[in-house]
Amino acid sequence: MDAFRQAMHLLFTLDDELLQILGVTMRMSFFSTTISCLIGLPLGTLLGTHSFRGKAFLKKLLHTLMGLPPVVAGLLVYTLFTHYGPFGSLHLLFTVRVMVIAQCLLITPVVTGLCASYMEQSAAGILETARGMGLPAGRVLLLCLSESRTSLLSVVLSAFGRSIAEVGAVSIVGGNIQWKTRVMTTAIMLETNKGNFSFALALGCILLLIAFAVNIAASWIVKEVRYD
Amino acid sequence: MIELTNLKKQYGARTVLDVPSLSVKAGACVALIGANGSGKTTLLRILAGQLKPTDGTFSAPQPVLYLPQRSYAFRGTVLQNVLIGTKNKREEALSLLERMELTPLLQKSARSLSGGELQRLAFCRLMLRESALLLLDEPTSACDAHAAELLLRELQRFRAAQNCSVLLSTHSSAVAAQVADRCVQLENGRISADGTPQQFCTR
Numbered sequence: 540m541d542a543f544r545q546a547m548h549l550l551f552t553l554d555d556e557l558l559q560i561l562g563v564t565m566r567m568s569f570f571s572t573t574i575s576c577l578i579g580l581p582l583g584t585l586l587g588t589h590s591f592r593g594k595a596f597l598k599k600l601l602h603t604l605m606g607l608p609p610v611v612a613g614l615l616v617y618t619l620f621t622h623y624g625p626f627g628s629l630h631l632l633f634t635v636r637v638m639v640i641a642q643c644l645l646i647t648p649v650v651t652g653l654c655a656s657y658m659e660q661s662a663a664g665i666l667e668t669a670r671g672m673g674l675p676a677g678r679v680l681l682l683c684l685s686e687s688r689t690s691l692l693s694v695v696l697s698a699f700g701r702s703i704a705e706v707g708a709v710s711i712v713g714g715n716i717q718w719k720t721r722v723m724t725t726a727i728m729l730e731t732n733k734g735n736f737s738f739a740l741a742l743g744c745i746l747l748l749i750a751f752a753v754n755i756a757a758s759w760i761v762k763e764v765r766y767d
Numbered sequence: 768m769i770e771l772t773n774l775k776k777q778y779g780a781r782t783v784l785d786v787p788s789l790s791v792k793a794g795a796c797v798a799l800i801g802a803n804g805s806g807k808t809t810l811l812r813i814l815a816g817q818l819k820p821t822d823g824t825f826s827a828p829q830p831v832l833y834l835p836q837r838s839y840a841f842r843g844t845v846l847q848n849v850l851i852g853t854k855n856k857r858e859e860a861l862s863l864l865e866r867m868e869l870t871p872l873l874q875k876s877a878r879s880l881s882g883g884e885l886q887r888l889a890f891c892r893l894m895l896r897e898s899a900l901l902l903l904d905e906p907t908s909a910c911d912a913h914a915a916e917l918l919l920r921e922l923q924r925f926r927a928a929q930n931c932s933v934l935l936s937t938h939s940s941a942v943a944a945q946v947a948d949r950c951v952q953l954e955n956g957r958i959s960a961d962g963t964p965q966q967f968c969t970r
Contacts, residue, residue, distance in 0.1 A: 590819075664839040667817060668889070671833035673896055674852045682851070686842060 541737055546744035556718070561745070564722040567635055567709070568702040571642035575698050579647045580691065583654025584680060588666055598655070604648035613711030616641040620712065633714040638722075641708040646698045653694045662687060692757055699753060703746065723749075768793050769814070769900065769932060774823035776809050776956075784809045784956040786823075791949075793828065796926065796933040798947035798964065800940075806956035807936035808836060811902045814934065828899035828932065836904040838889030840877035845869060848877040849891050856895050863891055867917050882909035890918055894925055901925070903935035907942055915939075919946050940968050 549557050586597065618624055620632045620640075631637040665686050669679040684691065706724035713720035715729060723746045730739035769791040776784040784806040791797050799807045812818040814825065815833035841848050849860045864870055867887050872880065877888060886909045893901065906922075907915035923946060926933060937943055943950050944964040952960040952967070960967070 664835075664837065665841075667833075667835045668839035668841075670817060671815060671835055671838075671902075672852060672892055673830050673832050673898070678852060682841070686839075 543741070543744050545737055546741035546748075549741055550745060557742075557745075559718055560721050560723060560726050561749075563635060563720065564703065564724075564746075565749070567638050567642065567722060568699055570639045571646055571702045572695065572699045574639065574643050575646035575650050575702075576695055578643075579650025579698075580654050580684070580694070583651040583694075584658050584684065586651065587655040587658025588662060588680075588683070598652075601648055601652045601655070605652045607645060607648065609645055609705055609707030610711065612644045613641050613708030616644060616708065616712050632712065633716060633720055635713070635720060638709045638713040638720060641712045642702050642705060645705065645708060646701055649701060650694055650698050653697060654691065657687065657690050657694070658683070661690065692760075696754060696757055700750060703750060769825070769827050769934070771825045772823055774810075774813065774825055775821045776806075776813065776818070777821045782956055784813070784820075786810065786956075786958060789951070789958065791932055791934065793932055794926075794930050795949060796935070796947045798943035798950045799934060799936040799953060800938070800943060800950055800967070801936075801953035801959075804955075805953040807953055808904050809956070810953070811904050811934060811936060814900070815902050830896075830898055831900045831902060832893045832896055832898040833902040834889055834893055834904060834906055836908065838885060838892075840880065840885055840888070843877060844874050845877050845880070845888055846873045848888055849895065851892065853895050860891070860895055863894055863921070866921060867891055868914075883911060883914050886910055887914055887918060890921070894921060898925075898929055898931045901931050901933045901935075903933065905936050905938065907937070907939065915942065922946060940964070944968055 586594070586601075616637060617632065620626050620629065620637050622632075631640075662683050665683050666679065669682050674682065704724060706728055709720075709722055710725045710728065713722070713725065715721050715725040721729075723742055727739045727742045727746070730736075730742065769789075771786050771789040773788075774784065774786045775782065783804075799810065801807055809818065811833065813820050814827050815831055817833065841851060845864070846860065849864065850856060853860070861870075861873075864873060867890075869884065869887060869891065872884060877885070880888060886906065890903075890906060901922075903922075907918055910918060919942065922933070925931070933946070935942075935946070947964050950960075950962060950964050950967045951958055
């Protein structure tokens, strides 16, 4: 209860550092979720609705990547963007941009895999009917995505949930630098290590409130229109 | 003209369709009859391009329209469903829906329709399009006698207007007798009989 009270106090007193951490967290989660969905949703749709040689292998690879440990993804991105790495000249290490890249590596397989599973199981009827109507392939795909929007929203929210709650990769590539790359999860980890448990719990409460608010907003956006 | 040569569909070791040869004249209406699992839907789905045959070839006139056994009701009203993918067909759609006695349901959600109503709606969605080959998988299976009559009458009107070939699967000899010029019976994926509807009705 103390933690919740402290969380409310931090929010309503508009603590500068908290607002900055919130801003970085939301920016990172928004961009990583958006980029992952832009790549993963069309890929998942294609994978779930088409048969081709090597599909079974691709699905196995995807399922493996869905379980990619965040620290491994972080380490991989760190190796690529470190000073002597292939992309070292871009000087992106310890910036929010590289945190977004690391998160995309983690989240895109999740979005693709979940979307493909949904399309395989539930979209068959939609596709059969739409193709039977002689609609062009692009229109069939759009119709399928539109009809599946409630289910696809769950996929997007899962991606956002993974992004906002992720700590391993962002702490490796972001460095948890105060006023620069510190996000909610790395701040919670830091406060816990310092023994500042109630402050860490307060931050946790705020993180949950954000996730709840995003869920409410997303449900409102795609709510069903009634025609009766 | 539809031409099938050595068309086969297998799932593992199980052969669900094995048609050495079948041809259908342009503009003809053929009823596919047979028990459940005899291969009617498989044949229609292959011709519709929704299923790849294991072996064999076929040629079919384009464009092809296909009505699945269980059609999907898209989000939106009945009218919006009928107008999907069409341009400037609102008046035509309203008149079609009136003939199919769906006017009272125009503004209802398509998802609130009964099985028979949905089947008529799905049929209407095809009737506003151009077609050289119409494939119907048990188009009246959920309809009562009156609704089936409306649907078959509209089918005849569509055939006359577009001079398209029609292949429909059915369990009803009355449906076959009313619209088909020819009946093809399938049994375990093979053609077991081929003749006029009258020949089948007198068996």
